[in-house]
Amino acid sequence: MKIISNAAEALSIVYSNSNIFIHGGDSTPQALINGLLENAHKLKNVTLTHLHTHGDAKYANEEYCDNFKIINLFVGGNVRKHIDYQRVDYLPCFLSEIPNLFRSGRIPLDFALIHVSPPDQHGHCTLGTSVDVAKAAVSSAKVVIAQINPNMPRVHGDGFIHINDIDYAIEIDEKIVGQQEVFLSDEDLKIGQLTSTLIEDGSTLQMGIGSIPDAVLTSLKNHKNLGIHTEMWSNGALDLIKSGAVNNSLKNVHRGKTVSAFIVGGQDVHDFINDNPSVIQLEADYVNNPSIIKRNPKVCAINSAVEIDLTGQVCADSIGHHIISGVGGQMDFMRGASLSEGGKPIIVINSRSAKGFPKIVPTLRSGAGVVTTRSHMHYVITEYGIADLYGKSLSQRAQELIKIAHPDDRENLEKMWHETHCRR
Known part of the structure; x- marks a missing residue:
């Protein structure tokens, strides 16, 4: 060098x-x-x-x-x-x-x-x-x-x-530019509370970044023996580790270790992971490999989306043609969780965007990409409830999703479903 x-x-x-x-x-x-x-x-x-x-x-x-x-x-x-x-x-x-x-x-x-x-x-x-x-x-x-x-x-x-x-x-000797604290709205906290009801003691967690995943973690502090095997974690996960809810004691892969591929956090996170043998970072082709993910018990994959159509197709990387993020590890963990014994693949979204646009839609907008396919979907959670899509037909899925859409959007969703799918 x-x-x-x-x-x-x-x-x-x-x-x-x-x-x-x-x-x-x-x-x-x-x-x-x-x-x-x-x-x-x-x-x-x-x-x-x-x-x-x-x-x-x-x-x-x-x-x-x-x-x-x-x-x-x-x-x-x-x-x-x-x-x-x-x-x-x-x-x-x-x-x-x-x-x-x-x-x-x-x-x-x-x-x-x-x-x-x-x-x-x-x-x-x-x-x-x-x-x-x-x-x-x-x-x-x-x-x-x-x-x-x-x-x-x-x-x-x-x-x-x-x-x-x-x-x-x-x-160089420069401060690391990290993730700042995120604001949790009342809707986020409600989604977090609903999601926590699906997560059992002893589960292994994967979570994305943002307000809703952090709200889920905030709701888990009374859980026991949780583990973390995730693409990434941030400030919300640190609070959960310090609370004792996460101890990684029941994981089958890297028991006792908090496992990720990368970490995005503030100074508290950076201080915690520094020379800490209980925290390990591994390569993404291993961490995100569904055959590795599925070996842990009760894997709960908690991810967000831009929009979901009434058949369960998830767009998570674009607004129409305009790419805003990426495929990332969502599908890796959605599939890995579904193969885990007692696992739960979960999509968490607000019923509407910050600008008031519905996030549960009749069809994905033109140009939108499908990150998680309808065949991989299990749970969708909004502030209005939990939809369980697994083992459901297309019409049953539509009804489940309409129930958890924003109340002002439900009538139009019903109408559009019948117009586009129920013609003879």
Whole structure:
């Protein structure tokens, strides 16, 4: 490993027409990204590939249209407005399959820009808050460039990177940009309370990010012997761990350990996971593998959606044609939970969006993608109740979903169902 004095110098080795992986989430290497931008005037047609990143994604601005192309494996809020499916594009893929895209060379990587904790006495850094697909990127890239930061937590698991596997590095001392606390509405809290009635003591939890998953976790503090095996976790899960409700004592896979592929959280979360042997981060192709997920007992997969149609099709990555997030790990865990003994795949949504649009709809809007198919659906929960779709026909599903839709939407949903499905 060669230590470079500043980011611009470290990134001066990047060349035109190359492919770069950028570490994501709380591990977004802001200093290296800034160094890349300083060298942008010398670069043409460089492809940047990443999951959601934090901070300003200036490289997506129009001023860099000749310099950078962006392939989003999951679309974060910082690039959402730039999506044009030409220069700023989206690659739909299960999170569990992304590491193989790197290792197989289907997505070739010339450089990997990563954010790591300082090396220990044996020379091992860690990938900190995000192992997910980053470990595969590091092992696949021709050149690895790291920013080493004492504020990056040292996290146990698959994320160890020896300094001999890092080609160039800069040393920084900067605060990690993490997830802020989310506001929980009365509707969110009601959904959380309803969801908690489905989750038994001894269950293994997977949860997404956002207000509703956090509201579910808030409602579980009186539960016992819960476990966590999840794509990611955040502030809400930390509260549940500290309350004693989560002890991972009944899991069959990594008993006693809180398992994830990445973590998005505030300073309290970062402090908790630092050198904590009860918390491990593993690669996404393992964590999100349904054959691994199903081995744990009573897996409850708790995920959200943009909209659900009356047959149970779930759109979770777009508003019509406009991609706003990604496939991620929803299907990995929905399937894994359904195969787990006593498992429950659960979609949690508000009955209406923040702008007042129905989220239970007669048909998905034009261009919307199906992330979770109707055949994979079990439970849907809104603030108005729980719909159990498993083993139900299409007409039975429609009636179940109409019951939990917003009261002002139910009459129209009934009408549209009969108009579109019941004609002779």
